[in-house]
Amino acid sequence: MEKLTIDDFKKMISLALEHVSARSDEFSALDAVIGDGDHGTAIVQALKAVREATDRGVEFKTMLEDVGFNVMMQTSGSTSTLLGGFFLGMSDAVAGTELTSTEVLTMFRGALEGVRKQTKASKGDKTMMDALIPAVEAMEACGSTDIKKIMRVGADAALQGSLDTIQMKANFGRARNYAEKSIGFADSGAASWACMFGSFATALESGNSCD
Amino acid sequence: MEKLTIDDFKKMISLALEHVSARSDEFSALDAVIGDGDHGTAIVQALKAVREATDRGVEFKTMLEDVGFNVMMQTSGSTSTLLGGFFLGMSDAVAGTELTSTEVLTMFRGALEGVRKQTKASKGDKTMMDALIPAVEAMEACGSTDIKKIMRVGADAALQGSLDTIQMKANFGRARNYAEKSIGFADSGAASWACMFGSFATALESGNSCD
Amino acid sequence: MTTKIMNKFINEPAHITAELLEGYVMAYRDIVTLDGDNTVVRVQAKSQDKVAIITLGGAGHEPALSGFVGEGMLDCSVVGDVFAAPGAQRLYQALVKFKREAGILLVVLNHSGDVMSANMACQLAERAGINVKQIVTHEDISAGLDTPDSDRRGLAGCIPLYKIVGAAAEDGKSLEEILEIGERFNQQIATLAVAMGSCTHPQNGVTISQLAPGEMEIGMGQHGEGGGGRQMLISADDTAEKMVTQLMAKIQPKAGDKMLLYINGVGATTMMEMNIIFRKACQVLEATGASVVESRIGEMLTVQESAGFQILLAKLDADHVELLKERKANAPFWTTIGK
Amino acid sequence: MTTKIMNKFINEPAHITAELLEGYVMAYRDIVTLDGDNTVVRVQAKSQDKVAIITLGGAGHEPALSGFVGEGMLDCSVVGDVFAAPGAQRLYQALVKFKREAGILLVVLNHSGDVMSANMACQLAERAGINVKQIVTHEDISAGLDTPDSDRRGLAGCIPLYKIVGAAAEDGKSLEEILEIGERFNQQIATLAVAMGSCTHPQNGVTISQLAPGEMEIGMGQHGEGGGGRQMLISADDTAEKMVTQLMAKIQPKAGDKMLLYINGVGATTMMEMNIIFRKACQVLEATGASVVESRIGEMLTVQESAGFQILLAKLDADHVELLKERKANAPFWTTIGK
Ligand SMILES: Nc1ncnc2c1ncn2[C@@H]1O[C@H](COP(=O)(O)OP(=O)(O)O)[C@@H](O)[C@H]1O
Numbered sequence A, B: 001m002e003k004l005t006i007d008d009f010k011k012m013i014s015l016a017l018e019h020v021s022a023r024s025d026e027f028s029a030l031d032a033v034i035g036d037g038d039h040g041t042a043i044v045q046a047l048k049a050v051r052e053a054t055d056r057g058v059e060f061k062t063m064l065e066d067v068g069f070n071v072m073m074q075t076s077g078s079t080s081t082l083l084g085g086f087f088l089g090m091s092d093a094v095a096g097t098e099l100t101s102t103e104v105l106t107m108f109r110g111a112l113e114g115v116r117k118q119t120k121a122s123k124g125d126k127t128m129m130d131a132l133i134p135a136v137e138a139m140e141a142c143g144s145t146d147i148k149k150i151m152r153v154g155a156d157a158a159l160q161g162s163l164d165t166i167q168m169k170a171n172f173g174r175a176r177n178y179a180e181k182s183i184g185f186a187d188s189g190a191a192s193w194a195c196m197f198g199s200f201a202t203a204l205e206s207g208n209s210c211d
Numbered sequence C, D: 001m002t003t004k005i006m007n008k009f010i011n012e013p014a015h016i017t018a019e020l021l022e023g024y025v026m027a028y029r030d031i032v033t034l035d036g037d038n039t040v041v042r043v044q045a046k047s048q049d050k051v052a053i054i055t056l057g058g059a060g061h062e063p064a065l066s067g068f069v070g071e072g073m074l075d076c077s078v079v080g081d082v083f084a085a086p087g088a089q090r091l092y093q094a095l096v097k098f099k100r101e102a103g104i105l106l107v108v109l110n111h112s113g114d115v116m117s118a119n120m121a122c123q124l125a126e127r128a129g130i131n132v133k134q135i136v137t138h139e140d141i142s143a144g145l146d147t148p149d150s151d152r153r154g155l156a157g158c159i160p161l162y163k164i165v166g167a168a169a170e171d172g173k174s175l176e177e178i179l180e181i182g183e184r185f186n187q188q189i190a191t192l193a194v195a196m197g198s199c200t201h202p203q204n205g206v207t208i209s210q211l212a213p214g215e216m217e218i219g220m221g222q223h224g225e226g227g228g229g230r231q232m233l234i235s236a237d238d239t240a241e242k243m244v245t246q247l248m249a250k251i252q253p254k255a256g257d258k259m260l261l262y263i264n265g266v267g268a269t270t271m272m273e274m275n276i277i278f279r280k281a282c283q284v285l286e287a288t289g290a291s292v293v294e295s296r297i298g299e300m301l302t303v304q305e306s307a308g309f310q311i312l313l314a315k316l317d318a319d320h321v322e323l324l325k326e327r328k329a330n331a332p333f334w335t336t337i338g339k
């Protein structure tokens, strides 16, 4: 797979919404352990707003900007700004109606930068960054030009990163106050973002529409 | 037993406080079914105030007035006024340091009148009146001049009256709002007043100090 | 009855009332103070030529009743133990303190303990030549619309009444005038309570009128005593509509009427929920063409940690609106800037 | 996590925030109104030449934060969903509406969602030439006395801050002056929370940070997130003493200091209990020779039906006392008559 079209991107988002929705209760439960128990609700709402804006998109830069603002307009909580930053960062990095594999990498690097504008959290702080950073780094490191392959490598790294949070002590977000007691459960955001990256990869692999 | 002395009266009150305290939780439980669950606490507090004032008494009229006011000063709730009225009514009816059997009857008739000034409840309304009215009526009807005997007759009638409340529907006090649902449990006040009358009788029968 | 572990921040249960009143007057020392045990009075007494407004009632309903002692509302509240009317003798002593030519208005909630204490205290007061009149509140409609006044309880409706008679007294009106204004309001207000989840009596740990999870009871009393029927929990909108419809049957609002609509939280129910209830209640009410000119949502008269609330609905006359909204009041739990 | 039967008066969970805000502005229509979704503003706008005060935060904490919109306090609150910061874009739109020469002060509670939304909105606002400054509150001491500001949460301490900066803005002070007054207060206030019994998230029924009956936790956060250590319930006096001693270690009151002492109820804990807590806290505090000149007991910032409370302790400078007590405020949940 050498090009990523707007339609491909729409499929990625659709499948992410579907999979994340199916596991929503699990993410809320994780958030209840060391947060306020609403991450499942929040991430589903946010992805709905993402999908709504993606649906009306025809060009990457404007669509991704629209997505970022729509998420921050329609939804609430940390996830609103983090996911808003993610898509605004993508929008800053790319343009057009089709992306090459290099542009896809640029887009995800932009996404990471966009999130970094919102939070100082880095790897090891037990946040969604523990899924996102390894994912982007692995995608860049894999050396392939097959977008399908690149996405799967990112997804696997995100999943591993999310599992790694189980042993971490939280330093950011509401969970910080639990300190040592936060060890033993995955971070809800890392888990949901890993699920999202997994869906991105599957959507490209399956080839058929996922709605 | 032909005379009731101040000391006898003090013994009656002491034993009533002792017995009612022992059954306090039961009276609160009954009050919880159709009231606010505090009658046990209330009647014990009230009898403590009664005893405190009785302890310093040397003459019936002044002692009983002091008792009435002390109850209404130191304690709270319906019981405060009902018991206050009971002793003020006694005070209105008798005087001296010893009472004959006729005077004892007059005293209890006065007590009933004192309570009647406070409430319009009568027999069958599922209140403490269902213990008090039968008690006073039975004492007057029994024809004996033995104060011990009179007191026991009153106690038995109070007990029977209190048991009769189980089948009654409440018309007075907080319990009124329960209407039909109030049937099946004794009224807490009837139960505690019956206990008090029972203690009065036992105190005279036992002869020995009960503290 | 069940006794559960008592999840309350208290010390010796027998000291609850004394300690809570002490804490309360410490926190609001600019406005209220204790004058003898269990008697809360204003720091800056109202002038002697005006009618004094006194009330009485058990503790455990905070901020009621003492939260409303202050300029433009109550001069004095005489407090009983938790859920218990104060003794008549204590109330009588307060009447003696506030004895004055202008007279005293005693506001009594219709609960048998309070009524008995008030009656006995007034008997004693009359003998002492004290000019005191009673208003008995009885706005609970749960016993049925045709039930005589004496058989209906007084719920949180006493609170706007305090504001109305308090402002009238501050205006210098006579005892007879104030009585008339207050009784007129009394006839035009109705309250209905709903409970969901019970409370624990803080002195003996007894759970009063237990409700199963998912159950609610409309017509609940102010001490957890039951009332109307139990039913499964329904939505906020359905609850609000059901309750306000019953209240409207009593008050009969018409187009152009000026209404008071309060939601009084009794404990655990959140203001979030009460806002949602108010929304629907107000919509249903205003569909008649009547308009809500005075509203409040909050915990005014509570029942420990019970879940539930009371809806208060009243038709206001022009003088009631003025006294409620345009006269200054400065009590710890009720401040009106006034005009 | 456990999901229990949700004993709440709500309708469709997804509509909670919209409906509660609708009900709220209906009840207090003289004072507040909605200006777009989730944005509460004053009915009578402050004049353009004065600094506007805006805050943001999740719903589910009623009466906070929107309860404090009104003359002399907030001009606007931007509300997120239950326990969730509003999106940055929505907040940015409020900043656009309140754009003015005099500038905008944005009061942000230190919670990562709120901080992230505020930062992004301020980035957008700067690009649009809007003059906005932030004050971030972080008075929770549960993370330890030496913990940097950025790692401490903002609890109910924002509420007296709203009064102080709101009054300063109404006085016509400049944005820089207001910022200085507010930051000075911010450094002199400390808050500590205790929880007993958990709450249910009203949208998903999840029970947050469950505590066993008879257990309590000092240092609890504002959304049921845990904090300090759990322990068995102790008496009210011991709890108050323990908490106020920790607060005093931070604030260091000395003889002659003028203090603020508030008890903020978070839900199910009764005002009866809070009065008892206040009594002891005040006694311990005043034993230092400092005196409490400003106090409140009540539910200001709640956490659904959680049991527990927060103690707020601050040392007040002369201007803080004046702004708190002598300036008029007229918000639905905060009225000061003023001098
Ligand atoms: N400051 C932060 N930096 C990075 N990630 C964060 C931060 N705050 C929260 N998160 C992420 O967001 C997740 C919680 O999201 P959510 O429950 O939707 O937000 P909220 O904390 O506002 O309730 C956390 O598990 C974490 O992964």
Ligand SMILES: Nc1ncnc2c1ncn2[C@@H]1O[C@H](COP(=O)(O)OP(=O)(O)O)[C@@H](O)[C@H]1O
Pocket: B031, B035, B036, B037, B038, B039, B040, B042, B043, B076, B077, B078, B079, B080, B082, B119, B120, B121, B126, B127, B128, B129, B172, B173, B174, B187, B188, B189, B190, C083, C084, C085, C112, C113
């Ligand atoms: N109006 C009344 N007339 C007669 N007895 C009453 C009346 N009100 C209450 N009682 C009696 O008092 C009992 C309740 O007493 P208590 O619990 O101490 O008072 P309260 O109802 O104030 O909590 C009732 O069971 C009943 O026997």
Ligand SMILES: [Mg+2]
Pocket: A031, A035, A036, A037, A038, A039
């Ligand atoms: Mg969360």
Ligand SMILES: [Mg+2]
Pocket: B031, B035, B036, B037, B038, B039
């Ligand atoms: Mg009782």
Ligand SMILES: [Mg+2]
Pocket: B036, B038, B077, C082, C083, C084, C085
């Ligand atoms: Mg009682």
Ligand SMILES: [Mg+2]
Pocket: A036, A038, A077, D082, D083, D084, D085
């Ligand atoms: Mg949240």
